[in-house]
Amino acid sequence: MAQKKGRVFSGARPTGKQHLGNYLGAIKNYVALQDEYDCVYSIVDLHALTTLETTRDLKQNCLEMALDWLAAGIDPQKSIVFVQSHVPQVTELHTILSMVTPLGKLTDLPTFKEKIRDHPNNVNYGLVGYPVLMSADITLYKADLVPVGIDQAPHIEFTRETVRSFNYRFNTNVLIEPQMKVTQFPKIMGIDGVNKMSKSLNNEIEISATAEETQKRVLSMVTDPNRQRRTDPGNPDICNVFALHKIFSAAEQVENINTECRRAGIGCVDCKKMLAQNINANLAGLRERRTELAAHPQDVLDVLADGDKRARVIAEATMQEVRRAVDFLE
Ligand code: ADP
Numbered sequence: 001m002a003q004k005k006g007r008v009f010s011g012a013r014p015t016g017k018q019h020l021g022n023y024l025g026a027i028k029n030y031v032a033l034q035d036e037y038d039c040v041y042s043i044v045d046l047h048a049l050t051t052l053e054t055t056r057d058l059k060q061n062c063l064e065m066a067l068d069w070l071a072a073g074i075d076p077q078k079s080i081v082f083v084q085s086h087v088p089q090v091t092e093l094h095t096i097l098s099m100v101t102p103l104g105k106l107t108d109l110p111t112f113k114e115k116i117r118d119h120p121n122n123v124n125y126g127l128v129g130y131p132v133l134m135s136a137d138i139t140l141y142k143a144d145l146v147p148v149g150i151d152q153a154p155h156i157e158f159t160r161e162t163v164r165s166f167n168y169r170f171n172t173n174v175l176i177e178p179q180m181k182v183t184q185f186p187k188i189m190g191i192d193g194v195n196k197m198s199k200s201l202n203n204e205i206e207i208s209a210t211a212e213e214t215q216k217r218v219l220s221m222v223t224d225p226n227r228q229r230r231t232d233p234g235n236p237d238i239c240n241v242f243a244l245h246k247i248f249s250a251a252e253q254v255e256n257i258n259t260e261c262r263r264a265g266i267g268c269v270d271c272k273k274m275l276a277q278n279i280n281a282n283l284a285g286l287r288e289r290r291t292e293l294a295a296h297p298q299d300v301l302d303v304l305a306d307g308d309k310r311a312r313v314i315a316e317a318t319m320q321e322v323r324r325a326v327d328f329l330e
Pocket residue numbers: 011012013021022023024025026044047147148149150151152185186187188189196197198
């Protein structure tokens with residue numbers, strides 16, 4: 001087998017089914033990097049606890065995420081797919097990294113401020129420490145590259161700084177500074193057209209939705225707000241439906257919509273129906289594979305159990321180096 005270029009790590013919180021933002025912004029790269037890199041993909045259930053009010057659906061959501069990932073093309077023969085909490089070394093590294101993290105740096109992060117806005121009644125200690133746990137995830141597996149959406153840029157920069165602090169403080173080079181890798185579509189907007197697509201904002205289109213559900217969501221998308229009537233010309237440059245057409249539709253159709261929308265030759269409803277059709281056609285294979293996989297849940301659990309085992313080997317090797325660097329009594 002050819003020598004791989006290095007290690008990739010990424011994770012996502014099992015808070016529900018994956019949506020087009022996750023798929024286009026992250027999962028596409030998870031799949032694309034598998035041949036060139038040694039990839040580790042984590043269902044980060046501990047991270048999910050920071051905002052969950054109940055863990056009622058946690059187990060099911062871990063399975064749903066694994067199904068989405070495997071159906072999208074993550075191959076467990078090539079990549080490690082595992083559940084974060086099954087490799088407890090991450091919590092040990094999180095505690096150690098928290099000692100080299102100034103608290104003010106965490107509370108200043110824009111992502112923390114957003115989380116406070118979204119969850120004002122649940123600003124827990126874990127929420128503040130989220131980026132430290134994420135740094136532990138990435139560095140535990142000595143990742144060179146982290147495929148994520150652009151919203152994660154502050155966390156990757158934070159991880160790089162944390163690595164420098166740790167290595168400096170303990171006079172070592174055990175931890176590695178990761179690079180971020182974004183896809184061609186680093187920020188997908190939600191159906192509201194103003195916020196990034198996100199489960200917590202209820203503006204998402206799930207990749208595993210049925211064709212009918214997809215059409216319903218697409219039909220509710222906000223378009224150019226200045227276009228009030230069918231006879232008004234629209235502006236595709238500020239329309240999120242058009243933004244998704246550019247991703248899912250053939251070049252000729254995109255060009256046609258671009259021209260016709262500007263002279264009111266096509267209405268928003270027809271434009272949306274075409275988009276829904278193209279999204280459904282694009283995801284048909286994934287959805288079919290997902291249905292097949294979902295019929296054999298034990299096979300998915302076996303994939304995760306095997307991933308846990310392989311991840312633990314890497315994690316324990318790193319922790320032995322970390323413990324030595326810190327100079328704990330052996
Ligand atoms: P987490 O809270 O773990 O970031 P998310 O489900 O929000 O979980 O994100 C999982 C991955 O999908 C991350 O890499 C994130 O950057 C990416 N992502 C999420 N939403 C979008 C979006 N709207 N556009 C592009 N990428 C996104």
